[in-house]
Amino acid sequence: MKRVMKLVGWHWHFVRFPFALLCGIYGVQQILLLLLSASNTDKIGVKLADLFMNCGQFPLFFFVLYLVLLVSASANQNRGRSHTTYTLYTMPFSRMVLPVAQMFLCLALLVIFAAWQVLLYAAAFVPVSMLSAGTMAGVVSGNIPTGNLLDEINANPLFQLLLPVRLGSWLWLVGFFLLLSVQSACVAVCHGFRRIAAMFAAMITAGVGAGALYLRYLIATDHTEESGVFLLLAFLLAAAILPLILNLVSAAWALYRSETL
Amino acid sequence: MKWNKLARPYRACLGTLAAGVALLLCGQACLYMAYPRQAVTLQLKTGNDKELEGFTLEGSWGQTASAAMEFTLSDGVLNQHPNLQSKQEDALSLMDQSLLCVPDEELASMDQQAEGGYVSGMYGAFFLHTSYEGMKYTAQARRLNQMYTLNTLDGSNRSVRFGLGQVQLPQAVTVTAELYKNGRARASYPYLMNAAELENADLGIREVTILDAEDPVGLYVSPGNGENGGIYLVREFCTAEEVAKVVPDVTVQGVAVPSENQPYGTVEAVCPLDAGESLIPCDNWGDARIEDGHWILTRQETGKINLLLLDKEWKPVGKCPLNISMNEYQSVTVLPSLRTDEIAFTVVDQSTTGQIVVLRINQNTIEAQSIMDFLATSAPIAAGYSADGTRLMTVTESRQSLMATLPAEVSGYYNGGAELPSDLSVLSSAVTGWDIQVYNTQDLQRPTLSACLDFGVSQRWRQELWLSGIYGGERRISLYRVTAAWEQAGEATA
Numbered sequence: 138m139k140r141v142m143k144l145v146g147w148h149w150h151f152v153r154f155p156f157a158l159l160c161g162i163y164g165v166q167q168i169l170l171l172l173l174s175a176s177n178t179d180k181i182g183v184k185l186a187d188l189f190m191n192c193g194q195f196p197l198f199f200f201v202l203y204l205v206l207l208v209s210a211s212a213n214q215n216r217g218r219s220h221t222t223y224t225l226y227t228m229p230f231s232r233m234v235l236p237v238a239q240m241f242l243c244l245a246l247l248v249i250f251a252a253w254q255v256l257l258y259a260a261a262f263v264p265v266s267m268l269s270a271g272t273m274a275g276v277v278s279g280n281i282p283t284g285n286l287l288d289e290i291n292a293n294p295l296f297q298l299l300l301p302v303r304l305g306s307w308l309w310l311v312g313f314f315l316l317l318s319v320q321s322a323c324v325a326v327c328h329g330f331r332r333i334a335a336m337f338a339a340m341i342t343a344g345v346g347a348g349a350l351y352l353r354y355l356i357a358t359d360h361t362e363e364s365g366v367f368l369l370l371a372f373l374l375a376a377a378i379l380p381l382i383l384n385l386v387s388a389a390w391a392l393y394r395s396e397t398l
Numbered sequence: 399m400k401w402n403k404l405a406r407p408y409r410a411c412l413g414t415l416a417a418g419v420a421l422l423l424c425g426q427a428c429l430y431m432a433y434p435r436q437a438v439t440l441q442l443k444t445g446n447d448k449e450l451e452g453f454t455l456e457g458s459w460g461q462t463a464s465a466a467m468e469f470t471l472s473d474g475v476l477n478q479h480p481n482l483q484s485k486q487e488d489a490l491s492l493m494d495q496s497l498l499c500v501p502d503e504e505l506a507s508m509d510q511q512a513e514g515g516y517v518s519g520m521y522g523a524f525f526l527h528t529s530y531e532g533m534k535y536t537a538q539a540r541r542l543n544q545m546y547t548l549n550t551l552d553g554s555n556r557s558v559r560f561g562l563g564q565v566q567l568p569q570a571v572t573v574t575a576e577l578y579k580n581g582r583a584r585a586s587y588p589y590l591m592n593a594a595e596l597e598n599a600d601l602g603i604r605e606v607t608i609l610d611a612e613d614p615v616g617l618y619v620s621p622g623n624g625e626n627g628g629i630y631l632v633r634e635f636c637t638a639e640e641v642a643k644v645v646p647d648v649t650v651q652g653v654a655v656p657s658e659n660q661p662y663g664t665v666e667a668v669c670p671l672d673a674g675e676s677l678i679p680c681d682n683w684g685d686a687r688i689e690d691g692h693w694i695l696t697r698q699e700t701g702k703i704n705l706l707l708l709d710k711e712w713k714p715v716g717k718c719p720l721n722i723s724m725n726e727y728q729s730v731t732v733l734p735s736l737r738t739d740e741i742a743f744t745v746v747d748q749s750t751t752g753q754i755v756v757l758r759i760n761q762n763t764i765e766a767q768s769i770m771d772f773l774a775t776s777a778p779i780a781a782g783y784s785a786d787g788t789r790l791m792t793v794t795e796s797r798q799s800l801m802a803t804l805p806a807e808v809s810g811y812y813n814g815g816a817e818l819p820s821d822l823s824v825l826s827s828a829v830t831g832w833d834i835q836v837y838n839t840q841d842l843q844r845p846t847l848s849a850c851l852d853f854g855v856s857q858r859w860r861q862e863l864w865l866s867g868i869y870g871g872e873r874r875i876s877l878y879r880v881t882a883a884w885e886q887a888g889e890a891t892a
């Protein structure tokens with residue numbers, strides 16, 4: 138375990154700048170889009186949660202999660218600077234350490250990115266509401282009520298997913314992150330053309346997995362009992378897990394041939 | 399590269415991760431702590447809070463479709479708890495049809511006098527459309543069978559059909575038969591007409607009202623056609639396959655079509671009404687419950703109003719005459735009762751005042767009765783006696799108004815593109831709580847206690863209401879409601 142954690146630390150060192158850059162660009166575009174929407178007179182009275190959804194930040198968040206997965210996997214593409222590149226040759230180091238460390242690294246990055254999104258949203262609340270109220274005051278005169286952050290968090294489906302209050306929702310969120318992390322580990326150990334194929338399979342898992350996570354949220358909130366919806370959920374889950382199985386086989390083959398090294 | 403022990407990369411990683419996890423946990427804690435558990439407050443305006451003893455008022459403040467804050471005001475003590483799982487209604491979704499059909503033995507004579515015409519058309523969209531063609535025959539008939547069909551819309555394709563007697567009309571009406579060629583794309587049917595087309599009530603056509611859509615389905619059939627009204631229960635629905643087996647084919651213009659005169663399924667008469675007695679239609683039927691049963695109001699030809707107490711199976715267990723007068727223009731609304739042995743309803747007409755009637759039932763007889771006048775602008779939403787029956791509580795909605803002025807150019811944008819000549823004033827009212835009044839049953843003029851349950855309406859909801867003014871939409875959100883006593887009892891047993 139100590140070796141795994143050491144490797145996670147080293148690989149974190151390699152990816153911290155690309156990851157910070159990704160978080161930064163995501164944050165800047167989100168704040169900019171929210172402020173631009175809030176200053177739009179066509180959107181008077183639309184609150185932060187709806188502005189967030191209207192700006193397309195909900196699907197974008199899941200797309201950036203996929204980018205986080207790739208950034209995490211890129212740690213192993215380090216042109217010989219990685220600790221592993223020589224230790225795996227020279228030390229009595231199990232090959233399984235590499236994918237396990239990659240999985241933990243990706244899990245950590247995903248959690249940090251989710252926290253970053255919560256922070257961004259909370260930080261955007263005050264300026265966006267002020268700007269929105271100012272825009273409305275320029276157009277409408279009257280008793281204009283203001284909202285509060287808790288209402289905005291409650292009204293935003295993304296935060297219903299990221300800040301679950303029930304055990305079932307927690308398990309789904311952790312399961313989704315684990316799915317992405319395992320895919321990231323597979324992408325990290327594959328090499329050459331198969332790495333591109335693994336990235337593509339990981340994209341399917343990320344997209345369909347996010348769809349399944351959201352569908353499960355809709356099922357839980359709407360208390361639906363229609364069998365068709367559950368069938369769709371089962372189909373989405375199968376579509377998310379199948380590419381994972383393919384990638385696991387591919388990664389096992391890559392590890393066996395030590396082609397990563 | 400030499401690393402300082404403190405600056406080793408995994409420490410930075412662990413530190414950032416810890417910060418991230420801490421932030422997410424903070425979010426959780428914030429959601430937990432900021433949850434509006436004390437959103438509802440009780441404010442005493444006049445009177446002593448001892449007056450609230452013996453009353454239990456339960457309600458819910460819905461925040462979304464599924465999440466609600468439930469609160470109970472019991473003996474003057476307010477308790478609240480969130481309920482994130484809303485209850486599922488297990489009511490069937492039903493579609494009914496009342497048809498007047500030509501008796502099977504007269505179809506041949508109809509065929510002779512019928513005038514035929516070619517019918518064709520198509521339905522569906524784009525390349526998925528289906529065309530149909532066939533013949534449509536019209537004829538004149540005076541003697542018709544009234545048949546009532548009830549279909550379930552839950553996908554199980556079940557139905558029940560029963561006859562409501564034969565109608566002899568004073569003058570002939572036009573009946574229509576439609577016969578189609580290409581299979582079951584459109585169902586063919588023999589000569590019939592929809593009973594709803596004959597609006598005149600004097601023809602003896604009986605009306606059917608669905609009293610209870612839960613299984614077993616309860617139906618009220620109005621008197622008419624020489625027969626008394628009554629309540630019927632649907633005991634058995636038939637599936638489409640069973641219907642195809644039971645219903646014989648009849649021949650219309652040489653084409654075999656399923657008969658419309660064949661009853662199927664099982665319907666049981668559980669509560670026949672007396673001659674000249676009819677049910678008084680009420681709004682909000684679902685709350686007309688008492689103990690484990692139901693209740694209905696009936697009117698006799700003499701104008702006398704009766705309260706009919708029924709058991710779970712809608713069988714009558716008691717009948718009590720009420721000394722209130724009611725005319726046909728008044729509408730009755732059932733209120734959710736605060737106790738399982740109480741009945742409350744309001745009677746309003748076009749005027750500005752209405753009456754609320756509260757009854758306490760004991761051993762299937764009326765133990766106490768109160769009738770109170772109210773202004774139509776503040777109609778009670780619930781009422782009931784205290785446990786000892788000495789005091790009466792009424793609950794009304796208290797409202798607040800939100801006002802704004804919208805410039806003409808903006809309102810034009812929001813109101814479907816129609817430019818308005820001047821600025822638009824928007825006034826929208828929101829229910830912000832309930833007003834509670836307690837009266838001594840000996841003196842229903844002056845309340846002995848006046849209090850307010852304030853919901854502290856969330857700003858977001860105010861905004862939504864206010865925007866509904868801008869958008870011109872008729873959005874009515876019933877976020878607050880009284881939980882009837884029978885629902886609470888059901889919860890306890892479930």
